[in-house]
Amino acid sequence: MFWKKSPAAVLASLLVIHLLAHTDRNMLLGFSPQIIRDLALSHTQYGFLAGAVWVLSFGVMAMFMGTLADRFSRPRIIAAGLLIWSACTLASGHAQSFEQMVVARFFVASGEAALVPAAVALLAELFSGKRRGTAMGLFFMGIPLGVGCSFLLAGSFGATHGWRSTFYALGVIGFAIALPLALLREDRSAHAPQERGAPFLEQALAVLRTVGGNRALGFTIAGFVLVHLVFASFSFTQLWLVDERGMNAAGIATRLGALQLVFGTLGATAGGAVGDRAARSLRGGHASFMALLVLVCAPLMLSYRFVPAGSPLFYIGMCAGFFLPMAAYGSALTAITGMTPAMMRSTVTGFTMLLINVFALAIGTVVIGMLADHLARAGSTAPLTGVLFVNDALAISSALWFALAARASGGQRVPATEHVQPVRS
Template identity: 65%
Template sequence: MFWKKSPCAVLATLMVIHLLAQVDRNILLGFAPQITGELAINNAQYGFLVGAVWVLSYGVMAVVLGALADRHSRPRVIGAGMLVWSVCTIASGFVQNFEQMVAARFMVATGEAALVPAATALLMELFSQKRRGTAMGLFYLGIPLGIGCSFLLAGTLGATHGWRTTFYILGVAGIVIGLPLTLMGDRRSHATVQERGAPLKAQLAAVFGELRGNRVVRYTVAGFVLAHLVYPGISFAQLWMTRERGMDPATIATTMGAMQIVFGSLGALAGGILSDRLAPRFKGGHASVLALLVLVCAPFMIAFRLVPTDSPLFYVGMAVGIFMVMSLYGSATTAIQGAVPARMRSTVMGFSMLLLNLFSVALGTLIVGWISDSLVTAGVAAPLTHVLLVSDMLALVMGGCFFLLAARVKRESSRSLPVMGMKV
């Protein structure tokens, strides 16, 4: 296809789409105080709205749409998803209660589930092995830029025109970009010998078989998923800093937006570049890079929850936490997709998104909201601080351990190869 002759242009387009998707997804976080107040939503409901609602739709549909992208045109799958999520973003601006917001956000998640599985598999095809980590890191810039822009929009456009108008504008922008994509074909590259995926049932069976037999991929996926237990800290950031740290909501939105853009972008870029530079030097490959990133960042992230807001460590810890989460994406995605057959890359990534959203986003935010509500009822001071500190520690310890396991298996495999070759 003609558009595949310009990989950098494809990457730039996917970056813009990913940015818009992340703004649409996270704009709810930027308006958390306003929306929870106007719609009378408590902590548990809010945790369900920003967590479980997504896994009920995004997680499941990421697998289905990933399998569809392995068989059909990836740009068309992405374009159709954009139309769905953009129309439902507009609908989110009209809701009048919690139930209506749940329905609207459920469908936003359904549309957005098409993007990451299809886009990452496409980038794996278009870029060489030496540049894939960097390409993935650039693509995942959409996450920090999207989260950052959502907070900035809430503190600027939202403060002037309100959260409903902001939703309308975002939805229209997505429709304008998504329509042309639905007309684009996607002939697989013969240079990469990329096969098309099997029908859904057979494709899922093949993916499960691959995960059972490939410990490096299995452990890397587990580490990637568990490291995202820090996500509740992002979801409850506005509420935590407003209620327990006494900070101004508009100031928080602007500050977090700027830090997400700066340090999240640095994390995405550094993680991608480091994966290309360091993974070939480590016997544990990408998994060793991932474990190193977690180890270096952990002390600062813990300090962030414990020190007062006037301490320099507070903002350093916030910056490092934002950096760490985004630094994992380029290396983890390259490691996972690079270790499985090309015909199932989108499906495997979709399955990873399902697990991530199920355990870290949905259950994580729901449990944090429920426990914090229980602590409030029990009269415990600073309930969110206690719960989010535990959530962060679990993410760092468990995520790091699984990355180390993946690196160990990778090292053992590399040592056994020469012996196997001598026997043959």
Template identity: 65%
Template sequence: MAWKKNPSAVLAGLLFIHLLAHIDRNMLLDFSPQIIADLGISNAQYGFLVGAVWVMSFGVMALFLGSLADRFSRTRIIAAGVFIWSLCTWASGHAQSFEQMALARFFVASGEAALVPAAVSLLTELFSEERRGTVMGLFFMGIPMGIGVSFLLAGTFGAAHGWRSTFYTLGVAGVVIALLLAFLKDDRSNAPAHERGAPFVLQVRTVLGLMRQRPALLFLIVGFVLIHVLFAGLSFTQLWLVQERGLDAASIASRIGALQLLFGALGAVVGGVVGDRLARRIPGGHAGVIVLFIALCAVPMIAYRFVAPGSWLFYLGMCAGFFLPLGSYGPANAAIMGMVPPQTRSTVSGFTMLCINILAIAVANLVAGRAVDVLIAQGVSSPLTHVVLATDVVGIGSIFFFALAALFSAGQRAGRGTAPTAAVQPVADTAR
């Protein structure tokens, strides 16, 4: 497997595939007016396409495909995922009804769910512990970059050729990449049984057992899920700025987009690089780094909800809110991967993605939207301010769980300094 001898090239390739995934994912948002008009669908049906249908598929499949990536070739799992999501992106361009588009998008999400669990495990294997935060941050930079490029493509190629041709082109490009990726071997069939993942149910039991046995891992995952509630606040930010802060919808939309892309990407890179540098110097390692990031961002994020629009503190708080979630990706993933045995890495990553998508994305957005409606019905002034502030408080409140993770991690480090590290038990034994 000569390709593993060039980890930087592997990282660049996975970043490009991650970028492609988020371009395909966001194209439905970028062409929403045209797609709604062409397919004759309602706003509720469109909301189902971009929300529930995605979460139902992506979250569950991330766990299942993560377990497969722990047993079989990770490159083949990724290749299969890219092939499925690209083929269904192409099929999305042919959709003539809501039902056809919903089916296509369901399998786009299923295919994309294969990427992150397998990629995170692979990058953890190829890079040393001292560089993992940086590597994870660079990989997850594909999220803001993909969002930005998707808008750029929609405004250039899409404007000239239409949304259907854009979907066709992206689908064909992805299929070609999948076929090339399938030639990379990641053969683990000769590895001992205890170095490979178990069948799905047993593997999930193993992961749940790890969280019971390792409080630092449990607290870290809980904190990582909670910090994603900030994205629910971002879903209502533009509406809040226009309706309750009096800003112009057209100008603030482009400003939010530019700042979110800039500071989201900056957060991914800085979070990873700074996280690796500080993790060796502060108690709790990477979990302690996230505690520091939250402490630095909390005050301007809360102040931003109350200060005059356009002031320096207003933009400082807005940018801090864009920076913080992505800034946690490198340190959190590096810490999680460092706490679990190699044969469970993809499954743990898939389980984390499942929790994030169900609890922090689907449920949090639903609760936030319902809360706005209830507050309006009760005649509460500035209902959107109350709701976005609440999402800020929950996201910032994740500091409590990251602090507990840092505390337990520091204790484990001290224990390893005086006693040998316990050997990892085989998967089948762990699950008993």
């Protein structure tokens, strides 16, 4: 497996694929007015497409794809997922009705669910503990870069050629990347049985026992899920800024996109690199770093809801909210993979993605909407402000869980010279 001799090249390739995944994922948002008009969708149907369809498919399939990646060739699992989501991106461009788009987007999400579990386990194997957070952070730059590219494509190529042609082009690009990726070999059958994952049900039960039996691992996953509640707030940010803070819809949309792209990318890169350095000197390693990171961002994020709109502190708080969740990825996944046996790293990552999608993104977003509607009916003049403040406070409570993880780990620091070793019985 000669390709494993160039970890930097593997990381760069995975970043490109991750960027493409989030570009494909967010094209529905970039073209929302055109797609709603051409397919005659209601806002409820569009919300179902953008939210529930994705969460139901991606959340469940992430864990299943993780079990496959722990048993079989990870590059080929990623290639198979890429082929599936690229074919269904093409189908999205051809959809003529709500039902056809639901099916297409469901399988786009299913295919994309193969990427993160396999990629995280692969990076954990290729990079030592002292560089792993940096590698994870760089890989997750694909999220803000993909979001930015989706809107840029919609406003440039899409404005000239239309949303259908844009989906077609992205599907063709995916096929072009997937075919050579499928040729990379990684023979997991050569490993001893205890170094490979088990079939799905057995592997899933083993993961639940592992997470339940390791308090530090369970606390870290809980904190990582909670910090994603910031993304639930993002879904309502533009509505809140326009309806309750009196900002111009067109102007703030462009500003939000640019700030999220810049500070999300900065969070992913700086969070991973600084976390690797800090973990070698802090008792509790990466978990302690994440607790400190949340506490530093907390006052900025909370005050942002109440300071004058457009003031310097207003924008600093907004940027802290864009920065924090992306900065958590490198350290959180480094800590999680470091406490997980090698033969179940993909499955544990998939399990974590399942919890994030169900609890933080799906349930969190629905509860925010329901509470805001309830307060509005009760006569509140700023229902979203209070609800989003409480949601941000819950996200900030992740610091407690990260601190508990640091304590449960015995306050160990990350060794300066850690090397990845295969798990033996």
